[in-house]
Amino acid sequence: MSWERSGTDYWRQSSELIFQHHKLEKGLCLPRTSRRFFGQVAAENTVSLMKEWRQCGLDVTAPVYRAAEGVLRSYRAAIIAMPGRETVQKRLLNEIDGLVSDEIDIAYRTPLIPPKVPDGAYATLLALSQSRRSTRDFASRPVDLTLLERAATVAQLSPSACNRQPWHLHLYDDPEAIKAMLALQNGNSGFGHTVPLLAVITSDMASFFDSSERMQPVLDGGLFLMTLLLALEAQGLATCCLNWCVDPATDKKGHRIGAIPEQEKILTFLAIGYREEGATSPLSARRPIEDVIRHH
Ligand SMILES: Cc1cc2nc3c(=O)[nH]c(=O)nc-3n(C[C@H](O)[C@H](O)[C@H](O)COP(=O)(O)O)c2cc1C
Structure with a gap:
């Protein structure tokens, strides 16, 4: 269980990239009252992992990379509206603009409002x-x-x-x-x-x-x-x-x-x-709910 960094390894790099950009994505969904400048380190890490991705010749049309682009675009829009850290903000905007185009496929737009739970x-x-x-x-x-x-x-x-x-x-x-x-x-x-x-x-x-x-x-x-x-x-x-x-x-x-x-x-x-015609299964009786829930 370790991310030792040596050479190209799609699984490790994609996991690390998701780990970093997902921090930004989560930050974009906090209550408005919690909004303050956030995500500098995660954004820097995301940018550097995306550069590494390109240097290693990994596919820039891969969904993991496209998702990172989508997150950075939304993060860019969010930090423009967050005053107080002008130098950091300027540097991040430059980095993001150098890496990600304006055109984000609808499939990678984040955050989103999830669909309603269906009736029944x-x-x-x-x-x-x-x-x-x-x-x-x-x-x-x-x-x-x-x-x-x-x-x-x-x-x-x-x-x-x-x-x-x-x-x-x-x-x-x-x-x-x-x-x-x-x-x-x-x-x-x-x-x-x-x-x-x-x-x-x-x-x-x-x-x-x-x-x-x-x-x-x-x-x-x-x-x-x-x-x-x-x-x-x-x-x-x-x-x-x-x-x-x-x-x-x-x-x-x-x-x-x-x-x-x-x-x-x-x-x-x-x-x-497929279940054989007439096949049975054990009852496998379940414990009562009182055994399960401990209300503190
Ligand atoms: C991780 C796991 C391993 C299991 N291994 C076996 C197994 O080796 N052989 C078997 O007949 N059933 C196995 N089972 C099935 C359980 O006996 C069964 O899920 C449990 O009794 C509940 O019954 P149900 O699945 O019919 O609801 C396993 C279930 C789980 C979740």
Whole structure:
């Protein structure tokens, strides 16, 4: 978990750039009463990371870079309206103008007013959560990978620390590959052979800057996973999370067999497919809400 700076590394550079420009983006959304000159260091860091991006020859049309441009444009407009730090303001305006054009694609305009919650959203979410039950008996029908892309599009909207989105979704649909991967995992006996599509959810450790962030890889990945489960369920696909509670040697094997880079931490396997006709799921009774909420 460290951002040692050497050479071109898209994942590290994009994470760092998001981390910095997101500070500015957040500052633009504070209550008006809190407005004061803000963001000098984050703006300087954003500018220098964007210069580094260009020097390294990374793609300046990449969404992460375009998003940074969008943030700097809005930040520019905001600091013009913030008096009191003329020298800093002038320097930042020059830097921003030298780097970012006036033309910002609508897709990268920030901040925004989020769309309204649709009517009936709670009832729909409750019903979806009730129908999503871990499935351990899959039909042999193959899964169209475009459904996975659609699910990942929803899961991509999950929150993450400083918006770094550290997750990756590895997919395996070759039966031999699935068999080899599942042989490393102890929670699929009796049904692993019915799994038509296996996913591995990972968190990229190059997204984080030091061990103070040690909870984030798992937490962010878990949020992505939960949204993914519901988005798959919403398209008629059943799932079963498969724990990755393995020793280091098995973890290494999982990386090797699954062709997963070492910098990615494997969080969980996920069986995906269509529920076999008449397949049942355990009740998995939930604790009462009184066990959950502690009102202080
Ligand atoms: C991280 C994680 C790992 C899990 N690992 C396994 C597993 O290895 N095998 C299995 O059959 N179920 C596994 N499960 C499924 C749980 O048993 C199941 O989610 C829980 O009992 C609640 O039931 P539900 O998913 O049907 O609501 C796992 C669930 C999670 C979240």
